[in-house]
Amino acid sequence: xxxxxxxxxxxxxxxxxxxxxxxxxxxxxxxxxxWYKQESGKGPQFIIDIRSNMDKRQGQRVTxxxxxxxxxxxxxxxxxxxxxxxxxFCAENRGSRGQNFVFGPGTRLSVLP
Amino acid sequence: DSGVTQTPKHLITATGxxxxxxxxxxxxxxxxxxxxQSLDQGLQFLIQYYNGEERAKGxxxxxxxxxxxxxxxxxxxxxxxxxxxxxxxxxxxxVASAVQNEQFFGPGTRLTVL
Numbered sequence: 161x162x163x164x165x166x167x168x169x170x171x172x173x174x175x176x177x178x179x180x181x182x183x184x185x186x187x188x189x190x191x192x193x194x195w196y197k198q199e200s201g202k203g204p205q206f207i208i209d210i211r212s213n214m215d216k217r218q219g220q221r222v223t224x225x226x227x228x229x230x231x232x233x234x235x236x237x238x239x240x241x242x243x244x245x246x247x248x249f250c251a252e253n254r255g256s257r258g259q260n261f262v263f264g265p266g267t268r269l270s271v272l273p
Numbered sequence: 274d275s276g277v278t279q280t281p282k283h284l285i286t287a288t289g290x291x292x293x294x295x296x297x298x299x300x301x302x303x304x305x306x307x308x309x310q311s312l313d314q315g316l317q318f319l320i321q322y323y324n325g326e327e328r329a330k331g332x333x334x335x336x337x338x339x340x341x342x343x344x345x346x347x348x349x350x351x352x353x354x355x356x357x358x359x360x361x362x363x364x365x366x367x368v369a370s371a372v373q374n375e376q377f378f379g380p381g382t383r384l385t386v387l
Contacts, residue, residue, distance in 0.1 A: 192372055203275065203363045203378030204316070211373075249316060258329040259306075259372050263316040 168247060170268040179237040183250030183264045188231060190252035194261070195224055195235045199246045207235070207248075237269075245271045276300065277379035279364050285385045291352040294382045298345055298366030304328070305347040306367075306376060307339055311360035322347055323370040351384070359386045 173179045185193070191212040196204035210217045210224045210233075217224050223236040233250050250264040276299035286292055298305050307319040309332075318331035322341035333339075336354075341347045351358060361381045367374035 201380075203277075203365070203381050205275075205378065206375050209373065251316075253372050255329060255372065258370070259318070259321055260329060260331055261318045263318075265315050 168266050168268045170270055172270045172272055173240050174272050175240060175242060177240055179235075179240045179244070179269060181235045181237075181248050181267045181269065183233040183235075183267075185231050185233060185250065185252040185262075185264070187252060187254045187262070188228070190254050190262075192253040193224070193226060193233055194251045194253075195222075195233075196249045196251060196263075197244075197246045198249065198266070204249060240269075240271050242271050242273070245269055275377040275379060277364060277366050277377050279362075279379040279382050281382060282380070283383050283385075285387065286354060287387055288354055288356060290354050290386075291350065292354065292384065294349040294351070294362050294364075294384075296347045296349070296364030296366075296379060298347070298364075299377055302366035302368050302377070303345065304367045304370050304374065304376075305341055305345070306365040307333075307347070307349050308363040308365065308378075309360045310363060310381070311357075316363075319349070321370070328370050354386045356386050359384055 194209045195207040198204045208219045221238045225234045247266045249266045251261045254260045278297045303324045306321045310316045319333040321329040339349045363381045365376040365378045367376045
């Protein structure tokens with residue numbers, strides 16, 4: 161597959177450790193946020209979402225935290241596995257009527273054996 | 274496999290030309306979205322269609338246009354191509370038009386403008 165964003169910030173973690181990927185967003189009016197995972201040569205894949213009236217949401221092995229005060233979003237992956245290696249994007253919806261998602265630059269997660 | 278198909282997988286063309294990218298959504302999905310992913314600008318939302326009608330517009334250039342047909346497949350037309358239009362173009366689909374409806378992305382079309 162082809163790589164996207166060859167010069168993305170990279171987070172390297174040991175297999176089995178927890179990963180934390182951070183994202184800063186810019187629009188205080190954004191009301192909905194999504195984390196996507198993109199593996200090499202594939203399209204983005206939905207991981208988890210959160211509305212602006214929440215500060216935490218948990219899924220299977222993943223947790224998203226939202227801090228509206230500092231406009232910060234994080235994705236925590238528990239017990240990171242080799243299959244988690246990918247580029248992770250946050251997206252904020254800035255649309256006041258309907259969709260207008262703005263995506264972060266992405267972070268490459270590399271899981272070490 | 275997300276169930277969204279895109280053709281062609283790769284496209285190489287010259288500046289000034291026009292191309293059409295095609296997307297077939299997942300069975301039952303009424304909304305189609307187009308995105309551009311480039312090295313310098315990252316992933317950008319271009320446009321959304323719902324059941325044949327334009328629903329939302331993002332950073333889509335005037336040289337670009339899209340439509341969704343009665344059978345719900347969609348086409349993205351790119352004209353007067355420039356070198357900077359070289360990118361991955363993704364189509365996504367969702368069951369309805371709400372922001373919270375999960376979008377399923379296709380494998381993308383890689384456009385190279387020479």
